Amino acid sequence: MTLPTTRDIAPGDITTIEELQDYLYRGMQLEHATIPVYLTALYSLHPETNADAWHILRVIAIEEMLHLTLAANVMNAVGGQPDLTKKGFVPTYPARLPDGETDFLVPLQPFSEDAVHTFLQIERPRKAPEPGKRIVARSRAHDPEVLQADQHLDHRPVIGPLLTVPGRPEEQFYSIGEFYEEIIHGVTYLEQEYRKQGKTLFTGDPSRQVTPEYYYSGGGEIVAVTDLESCVKALQLIAEQGEGLGGGIYDGEGELAHYYRFQQLKIGRFYLPPDEPDRPTGPPVTIDWAAVYPVKKNPRMRDYPQGSQLRAAAEEFNKEYAAFLGMLTRAYTGQPQLLLEAVWQMFHVRDGIVRLVRNPLPGRDGVNAGPTFEVDGATP
Amino acid sequence: MSGHADLLDRFVAFSAEATAFSAVDLWGTGQAASYLATVQEEAGDQILRDLLEAARPGPAGDQVFTDEKLGPLARNIVKLWYSGVWYELPPQWAARFGAPVKAVPAQRRPGQHGVAGHSLPDSKGPLEQQGRQRTPARCASYVVSAAAYTEGLLWRAIGAHPSGAKAPGYGSWAVPPEIDGYEGDHGKGGSR
Numbered sequence: 001m002t003l004p005t006t007r008d009i010a011p012g013d014i015t016t017i018e019e020l021q022d023y024l025y026r027g028m029q030l031e032h033a034t035i036p037v038y039l040t041a042l043y044s045l046h047p048e049t050n051a052d053a054w055h056i057l058r059v060i061a062i063e064e065m066l067h068l069t070l071a072a073n074v075m076n077a078v079g080g081q082p083d084l085t086k087k088g089f090v091p092t093y094p095a096r097l098p099d100g101e102t103d104f105l106v107p108l109q110p111f112s113e114d115a116v117h118t119f120l121q122i123e124r125p126r127k128a129p130e131p132g133k134r135i136v137a138r139s140r141a142h143d144p145e146v147l148q149a150d151q152h153l154d155h156r157p158v159i160g161p162l163l164t165v166p167g168r169p170e171e172q173f174y175s176i177g178e179f180y181e182e183i184i185h186g187v188t189y190l191e192q193e194y195r196k197q198g199k200t201l202f203t204g205d206p207s208r209q210v211t212p213e214y215y216y217s218g219g220g221e222i223v224a225v226t227d228l229e230s231c232v233k234a235l236q237l238i239a240e241q242g243e244g245l246g247g248g249i250y251d252g253e254g255e256l257a258h259y260y261r262f263q264q265l266k267i268g269r270f271y272l273p274p275d276e277p278d279r280p281t282g283p284p285v286t287i288d289w290a291a292v293y294p295v296k297k298n299p300r301m302r303d304y305p306q307g308s309q310l311r312a313a314a315e316e317f318n319k320e321y322a323a324f325l326g327m328l329t330r331a332y333t334g335q336p337q338l339l340l341e342a343v344w345q346m347f348h349v350r351d352g353i354v355r356l357v358r359n360p361l362p363g364r365d366g367v368n369a370g371p372t373f374e375v376d377g378a379t380p
Numbered sequence: 381m382s383g384h385a386d387l388l389d390r391f392v393a394f395s396a397e398a399t400a401f402s403a404v405d406l407w408g409t410g411q412a413a414s415y416l417a418t419v420q421e422e423a424g425d426q427i428l429r430d431l432l433e434a435a436r437p438g439p440a441g442d443q444v445f446t447d448e449k450l451g452p453l454a455r456n457i458v459k460l461w462y463s464g465v466w467y468e469l470p471p472q473w474a475a476r477f478g479a480p481v482k483a484v485p486a487q488r489r490p491g492q493h494g495v496a497g498h499s500l501p502d503s504k505g506p507l508e509q510q511g512r513q514r515t516p517a518r519c520a521s522y523v524v525s526a527a528a529y530t531e532g533l534l535w536r537a538i539g540a541h542p543s544g545a546k547a548p549g550y551g552s553w554a555v556p557p558e559i560d561g562y563e564g565d566h567g568k569g570g571s572r
Contacts, residue, residue: 046410047410047527048526048527309402309403309404310404312404313404313408340549340550340551341549343549343550344548344549344552346549347546347547347548347549351546354408354410355404355405355408356408358407358408358409358410359404359407359408360407365385
């Protein structure tokens with residue numbers, strides 16, 4: 001997106017700083033929501049097998065963590081309060097994302113062809129058919145799986161679909177890309193209006209910014225957000241790493257976008273520059289679909305027998321994950337140095353997932369346990 | 381439940397008793413099937429079943445560790461879980477209690493020890509069914525697989541990590557080790 005310099009831009013859906021902060025909270029929620037999904041698939045792979053899938057999933061999970069941190073930087077720059085510990089911040093899985101006017105389900109599940117299909121749905125570049133169609137009414141014509149999930153109270157996501165319009169639950173964004181376009185439009189518009197009054201939108205405390213010294217080897221350059229230019233840069237990085245830049249397969253930094261990384265798993269071949277979308281010409285991708293722990297789809301605490309060691313392990317994981325989100329929240333609200341320690345915590349999270357997925361579920365032949373990510377109510 | 385799955389469950393239950401780690405922890409290493417296959421291969425299926433039978437909960441259960449026949453095997457299983465290493469059993473013991481003789485010695489090659497978890501034709505021994513190579517000499521001690529070393533219980537027991545694997549994060553060595561279930565001499569150690 002180019003920044004308008006001469007003519008005023010018209011207001012979009014975001015007209016106040018509070019609305020912008022609402023949007024940014026949803027952005028952080030969205031970026032985080034993909035992480036449990038990718039980590040469950042990543043750690044379901046048998047060790048020492050599936051190196052290609054391992055690397056692709058790992059890089060993408062790390063980039064989602066970068067996106068979360070970039071969104072926190074934008075939130076801080078406009079005086080907002082990143083909070084990953086709010087009830088409902090972590091969705092109940094299967095979560096939901098928009099696909100045009102309908103939703104699709106995003107389950108926690110082991111690595112599989114189904115999982116790759118879902119990953120492609122998550123990252124798929126999708127432009128609204130016309131500029132005015134960025135926000136659409138939520139259609140009732142859902143796919144049967146979504147309708148079925150609706151009927152089972154236990155599976156209903158507590159926060160509803162992830163990309164509804166703040167304050168208007170019957171409307172949603174056409175796609176993740178359109179959601180970020182709206183935010184970029186919103187910050188540009190708001191800054192224009194603030195400047196007319198001799199003020200700026202970017203009044204956040206700069207010491208809250210996560211800068212490269214606290215964020216290293218993390219899937220790309222962290223952008224400290226202090227003005228409109230750095231803000232747009234941070235938001236574009238998030239959107240482009242997912243979908244690619246301007247219809248191409250690479251982002252602005254020349255890295256393959258997430259959609260095309262995952263597509264390599266589906267097609268079975270790596271992309272090489274200057275490949276065109278959908279036609280990779282690199283070496284073959286080797287996948288052993290069977291070398292995967294058979295993790296139960298969307299595991300919940302109630303799947304684990306009361307009083308069992310396994311239940312205790314699943315609970316311990318949720319507490320640890322809740323503590324991790326608490327630590328990230330402190331890191332994003334004035335103590336960025338905590339991100340260095342958060343890395344250690346991430347290894348605990350990894351070990352916790354690995355331990356669960358290797359455990360057979362008692363009484364369920366051929367089905368293994370998995371992390372439930374039910375953190376609301378899990379006291380760290 | 382199939383016979384093999386039942387044997388694996390009993391092997392893990394015995395191992396949990398013997399190592400003082402929980403069954404969840406042992407399954408969590410991902411090594412249970414590979415270790416069972418190792419024991420079957422190195423000591424023989426029957427003697428393992430004898431051990432599991434003798435070690436059933438009860439007043440006599442602990443005595444397997446001092447038993448002339450079952451003791452060395454029981455202790456070897458503990459060491460296996462802690463270190464990922466199969467230690468050579470005493471030759472006198474092997475001669476007396478009749479551990480199996482290896483039919484097809486083959487060169488062990490690094491990087492060939494991944495656990496595939498598929499059943500292969502019965503003509504292959506338990507180790508080959510796990511996708512691994514046989515040891516060249518029957519009486520050697522060896523690391524069961526690359527993953528076995530990193531999954532050794534000893535690392536968790538001392539609150540450390542295996543050198544060269546499972547990186548704990550830069551600078552984490554500057555705080556006291558965290559040991560599961562141990563609060564330390566100076567209150568809660570570590571950062572959690």
